Amino acid sequence: MKVQEITKLVSIMSLQEKIDQMLQIMGFFYMDDEGVLTGPMRDLGITQDDVDMAGSILGTFEAEKLIHIQKKYMEKQPHHIPMLFMADVIHGMKTIFPPPIAQGATFNLEMAEKCASVAAKEASISGLHVVFSPMVDLVHDARWGRVMESTGEDPYLNSCFAEAQVKGFQGDDMGKPYKVCACIKHFAAYGGAIAGRDYNTVELSDNTLRNLYLAPYEAGVKAGAGMVMTSFNTVNGVPATTNKWLMRDILRNEMGFDGVLISDFSAIKETIAHGYSKDETEAAKKAIEAGVDIDMMSNVYAANLVKLVEEGKVDEKLIDDAVLRILLLKNKLGLFENPYKDASVDEEKTLVLTEESRKLARQAASESFVLLKNDENILPLDLKKKIAFIGPYTDNKEMISSWAITGNAKDCVTIKEAAEKVFSSDRTVYVNGSPVLGNDVKLVGFGDGAPKEVPEEEQEKMMREAVSAAKEAEVVVMPIGEHYMQSGEATSRGFIDVPEVQMKLFREIAKVNENIVVVLFNGRPLDLREISQTAKAVLDVWMPGTEGGNAVVDVLTGKVNPQGKLPMSFPYSVGQVPISYNHYSTGRPAELSSDPRYCSKYIDMPNEPLYPFGYGKSYTEFEISQVRLSDTTLTDSKSIKAEVSVKNIGHTVGTETLQLYLQDCFASVVRPVKELKSFKKVTLQPGEEAVVSFDVDEEMLRFVNAEGKLVSEEGEFNLWIGNASNTKNKASFTYKM
Known part of the structure; x- marks a missing residue:
């Protein structure tokens, strides 16, 4: 359908019909052992009409089931609007690949894209339209269980994998055969849960949020992800799902996201337990004003938005905008022309x-x-x-x-x-x-x-x-x-x-x-x-x-x-976590202190992790030369080439991952002691040598300053190239605007 037709469709829908499009419930509401429509669970507090007209379901897969549900749904839908089918496909549908934390260990973006593409094909054949993946949450605390869904502790690496996975799931057109819509989650800073306890609150400075945590989400958005999921945690004391500043100012305006924003499982209702919404009515109002389009698995929107609009407490335009985004996503997937998309009982077998x-x-x-x-x-x-x-x-x-x-x-x-x-x-x-x-x-x-x-x-x-x-x-x-x-x-x-x-x-x-x-x-x-x-x-x-x-x-x-x-990083002890290589320096760093007592350290274990970020051995040995710079001055118009010679001095073919790190020595806000900015893999035969080079430009120096502006600042910089974050192979240069 054309966009004008979608817009017209929204204009003729009743208020209740529009709000039903914003409801997502579990697929088992629709199926019993005989595969016929059934009523909702009593404790969810939604009506049979809501179930009949819900715009999407989650958690059900297999082509035969979803074809059946779509057929029954379309028979009742007055405007012939198809239903969206979504599920968690984290690291494979039926062919299960290593989890994201392991895929991060490959430092192989092409591999990640291929794995996501296979997952998309298997998911689409099974009847799914949207996968709740990739999870791009940056995490420094190994106690958090969802570490396995993340590609790790580094914003640059996570950003690279976010882009690769979105491309794998969606391709250049999610409506094409065997492609699905990707969903970036969980916006934002879910991996920063205090004490590593799932669903816990998050306490981050604006500086840390913007310079470390937000980059992977933005990378996924820029890659074209059609959906973003809110996180359970608070940001600046406000639950993310009802955080207007986070969702509208940052996600929509700053990052330019124009797709569908979905809550996590019952997250809108949970703002009551946070002590932020006094009841479901207030939760619904705050969530729609924040820009959440789909209420996953709760009755908050279904039971309250009609009344809020009729009483003039919520502008119906907010509803129209949300429904338009939902219908545009269904249109991008080609569901108006083919509600079943790639679902195929036969192909699911072969x-x-x-x-x-x-x-x-x-x-x-x-x-x-x-x-x-x-x-x-x-x-x-x-x-x-x-x-x-x-x-x-x-x-x-x-x-x-x-x-x-x-x-x-x-x-x-x-x-x-x-x-x-x-x-x-x-x-x-x-x-x-x-x-x-x-x-x-x-x-x-x-x-x-x-x-x-x-x-x-x-x-x-x-x-x-x-x-x-x-x-x-x-x-x-x-x-x-x-x-x-x-x-x-x-x-x-x-x-x-x-x-x-x-x-x-x-x-x-x-x-x-x-x-x-x-x-x-x-x-x-x-x-x-x-x-x-x-x-x-x-x-x-x-x-x-x-x-x-x-x-x-x-x-x-x-x-x-x-x-x-x-x-x-693998910590020396759980007492070190949260721990990461890209931490900020203190006024008394242990490695530079002349006083063995009054410096930042533990008295019963080292500061360093047992195994650092970027570390990994091989069956062969690699010799890495000193860093060579093409110039010691970087300008806006002239980049620097940084290179090393790498030689396989062992007895078997092997692959090494060269990692480039930068440090802004003096800046208007404290910067990390080291940041990954690029990496390259090289495979060498025994005795073979290669030159690995990186282009260093002004963009690599950028950060968000105290005024919230993305800037680069003149000054001194350190640069390392090595095979782990603890490399000492350093050179220095100066940046002049």
């Missing part, structure tokens, strides 16, 4: 979880793995040695994360299944050794999916088998780590270590075999002090997804050389 998509998942997983330690070059494994795989992830299909809700663990390849194709059966054993979680850990609220208790006598038997196997082995590979339900929404943790039942196993194995290779499964940075001190090697594989087992074996055996880099 074009989902294909051999090609599995191949991509395998590559993405292996590229995301971060080699944290490799003493005595114990990796790659010598297949001639006796090897024991001991740990609860040895033959475990649950490696797709708690937010891969559309995937199925049964489709995953386990480490044992993959290893049996490569390792000799007479030199290799596989033992679980322990459950993933001990009986002391209770995952409350997770329903039937929560792990069942394992009797103590069975655990003791598992331990005896493991110790016996370790004694006979020359190398022990230990696949251990978090339970997949310990990361994700509502999984904040006060202690971020490997479950104690597994640590007990680790300690017992270490008593009888010193050659331990830990394969770490996790959705967040963990406290790895004990593991790092004891194990010969540590390979972080995150929650690797559908092809996880094959990817792990590829890297353990050297078929693939690990190249992942940490997108988030």
Whole structure:
């Protein structure tokens, strides 16, 4: 339809019809076991008419179901307006790729775009129109469960991945076959939750908000994302969902977002619990004035907006504007011409979880793995040695994360299944050794999916088998780590270590075999002090997804050389968090202080993380030259070329990620001690050398000053190029306007 036709359609709709377009409810309202329309849940407080006319649903997928719902809906819709179908597709639909935190570790934007494109194809075939992804929230606190949905702690890296994922989901036209609308979330600063506790409030200065947290959202908006989701938290003391300054001034006016703004799950109603709205009527008024177009899973708009307009307390133009944006999105998706878009029962059977998509998942997983330690070059494994795989992830299909809700663990390849194709059966054993979680850990609220208790006598038997196997082995590979339900929404943790039942196993194995290779499964940075001190090697594989087992074996055996880099610092202790490499300096920085006591430090642990942002080892060694600058003066009209020579001085082909960092030494507001500004990957054969160069221009120097203006300022700058954020490979230059 033409825009003029959409505008005319809005003008002839009744007020109630328009408000119904702004209601989103769960798909199960429409389906029972026989697949017929049913009434709403009683406690939501919406009518059957609201259900019949709701403009969108979430959480339901599969082509047959959604085709059925759309058909029934269109039969009742007086203006033949199609319904929008949305769902959380975080890191794959049926083919599950590594989670965003792991994709961030690849530093491979092309890979992220490809993974999002495959997810879009599988989602659209399954009947979906909008995916609630990417989550671009910047996070410095590993206690926060939703770390796994973010690409990490750095605004530049997160911005790059936000753009890549939006392009992957939407392409250049979301209405084309196999494309969906992307939804940037959660606006804004959701990752800054105090104490890492999910749904908690956020306290950030305007300087930190603008210079660190907002950039990834803007990158997603500039990439063309058709939807943005509000966050649960407060910003400047006002819940984001009813924060007019945040949504209208910053998102709409400053960033130029003209798409659909949707609340998170019941977030408008939750402003009452915040103590900001006294009742649902006030919450509805504040949310529509803030510019929220769709009320997800609450009755606040449906039950209150008609009355507010009729009483003159809300301008109906606000309703018209919101509905116009919703209908324009449906039009961009081509739903007026084809309400079912790409939904296909037949293609859902043949074009989902294909051999090609599995191949991509395998590559993405292996590229995301971060080699944290490799003493005595114990990796790659010598297949001639006796090897024991001991740990609860040895033959475990649950490696797709708690937010891969559309995937199925049964489709995953386990480490044992993959290893049996490569390792000799007479030199290799596989033992679980322990459950993933001990009986002391209770995952409350997770329903039937929560792990069942394992009797103590069975655990003791598992331990005896493991110790016996370790004694006979020359190398022990230990696949251990978090339970997949310990990361994700509502999984904040006060202690971020490997479950104690597994640590007990680790300690017992270490008593009888010193050659331990830990394969770490996790959705967040963990406290790895004990593991790092004891194990010969540590390979972080995150929650690797559908092809996880094959990817792990590829890297353990050297078929693939690990190249992942940490997108988030691994703390020395949970007492350090929140922690990040790009922190602000203090007046008494420990590294520059002549007084060992009166400086900014801990007295019981170092300031530095155990493993810093950007860190990751390889099976080969790279030699990086001193930084060379084409000039020591940068101007508005003349950039500087910064370069290094990189040589593979090892014995195997490998890929290194060169990272460029800048520091504004003296500015009108305090700037971070170091900021990532660019990165490049280079693959080299043994003995091969290459020059890697970066163009440094004025745009890289910009920041938001105390007056809220985006500026660059004359002065001195430090520049580093290295393979981790703690690189010392520095040069300096001066910027003159």
